[in-house]
Amino acid sequence: MKLQRKNRVRALAVGALAVTGALALSACGSDDTSAGGGAAAKPSNIKCDGKGKLLASGSSAQKNAMDVWVQNYSGACKDTEINYQPTGSGAGVTTFLQGQTAFAGSDSALKPDEVTKSKKVCTGGQAVDLPMVGGPIAVGYNVPGVDNLVLDAKTLSKIFNSEIKKWNDPAIKQLNPGAKLPDLKIQPFHRSDDSGTTDNFTKYLKAAGGWKHEPAKKWEGEGGQAASGSAGVSSQVKQTSGAISYFELSYATASKIQTAKLNTGAKEPVEATVDNASKAISEASQVGKGDDLALKLNYNTKAEGAYPITLVTYEIACDKGNKAETLPATKSFLTYISSKDGQSALKQLGYAPLPTEIADKVRATVAKIS
Numbered sequence: 001m002k003l004q005r006k007n008r009v010r011a012l013a014v015g016a017l018a019v020t021g022a023l024a025l026s027a028c029g030s031d032d033t034s035a036g037g038g039a040a041a042k043p044s045n046i047k048c049d050g051k052g053k054l055l056a057s058g059s060s061a062q063k064n065a066m067d068v069w070v071q072n073y074s075g076a077c078k079d080t081e082i083n084y085q086p087t088g089s090g091a092g093v094t095t096f097l098q099g100q101t102a103f104a105g106s107d108s109a110l111k112p113d114e115v116t117k118s119k120k121v122c123t124g125g126q127a128v129d130l131p132m133v134g135g136p137i138a139v140g141y142n143v144p145g146v147d148n149l150v151l152d153a154k155t156l157s158k159i160f161n162s163e164i165k166k167w168n169d170p171a172i173k174q175l176n177p178g179a180k181l182p183d184l185k186i187q188p189f190h191r192s193d194d195s196g197t198t199d200n201f202t203k204y205l206k207a208a209g210g211w212k213h214e215p216a217k218k219w220e221g222e223g224g225q226a227a228s229g230s231a232g233v234s235s236q237v238k239q240t241s242g243a244i245s246y247f248e249l250s251y252a253t254a255s256k257i258q259t260a261k262l263n264t265g266a267k268e269p270v271e272a273t274v275d276n277a278s279k280a281i282s283e284a285s286q287v288g289k290g291d292d293l294a295l296k297l298n299y300n301t302k303a304e305g306a307y308p309i310t311l312v313t314y315e316i317a318c319d320k321g322n323k324a325e326t327l328p329a330t331k332s333f334l335t336y337i338s339s340k341d342g343q344s345a346l347k348q349l350g351y352a353p354l355p356t357e358i359a360d361k362v363r364a365t366v367a368k369i370s
């Protein structure tokens with residue numbers, strides 16, 4: 001059931017991706033604030049099944065989407081309460097694997113050992129990754145007098161490992177020959193919580209910049225300062241002269257934080273935009289087996305206009321062996337959020353609906369959940 005390469009590229013280029021500056025993709029932290037929001041039109045068709053409370057948790061990248069989905073679903077299905085807590089990808093997956101939630105949101109696909117563990121929770125089956133939304137991870141900075149900064153993966157790796165310590169370092173000067181770079185200490189901020197954003201960011205640093213550490217949800221770099229969630233690190237960048245960090249594009253837009261362009265080896269440095277991220281995601285490949293739609297992103301792309309630091313966020317659920325008391329509502333809710341109504345409800349938040357071929361795969365998998 002794998003997508004053929006041609007179909008995969010065409011489908012993913014359109015989007016298993018999805019934010020603009022208005023969207024709060026606050027991936028993987030327990031952020032209480034969001035950068036987007038707003039009411040969405042109520043869907044015309046929701047099939048309600050199940051009663052009671054449905055517990056779920058994980059990626060806060062999905063918080064704005066979940067807020068709208070839950071509002072619409074609850075409005076149609078009065079007997080079901082959907083309780084999604086944006087605790088972060090790491091915490092969400094852990095809670096799901098402990099059997100405490102019906103599904104999880106994660107900005108990283110499950111690892112092989114996590115799939116194995118899921119078999120204890122998913123009786124007779126296992127957990128599958130269902131892509132729903134995604135988008136660019138911006139590199140935000142606060143350097144007085146510098147509003148057009150260019151960086152590359154190698155330089156970023158050294159900055160976030162405390163090897164480059166001043167903004168007028170020769171490596172940064174070489175990438176920005178026309179900029180007036182101050183003799184100012186670099187203040188790198190990273191996530192304190194286990195984060196899918198950190199996982200994706202460090203995968204980029206490793207693949208394209210020679211990052212000395214292994215990519216992980218937990219920060220492994222040397223030095224720097226920590227803050228909780230994308231809201232936390234973006235707030236520190238906003239208020240700290242010399243600061244730099246990584247967070248979803250919406251936080252930069254909402255807080256008016258400057259974002260760096262990336263020198264990827266293409267003719268021109270690449271800006272963090274939805275369209276540019278989608279060009280990079282078009283090079284992704286499906287690595288999940290069967291109904292598992294996990295994707296592998298190409299962080300080392302040199303394609304013109306392709307922004308390589310991207311994130312795809314998933315819903316994680318049992319394909320078989322769901323608890324009898326939560327199965328009807330789980331299947332009903334996942335059916336709605338992957339439906340045309342569920343996807344189109346996010347347009348005004350800046351999300352792009354899933355492309356047809358990916359959406360069809362997701363819907364087919366959800367329809368078989370038992």
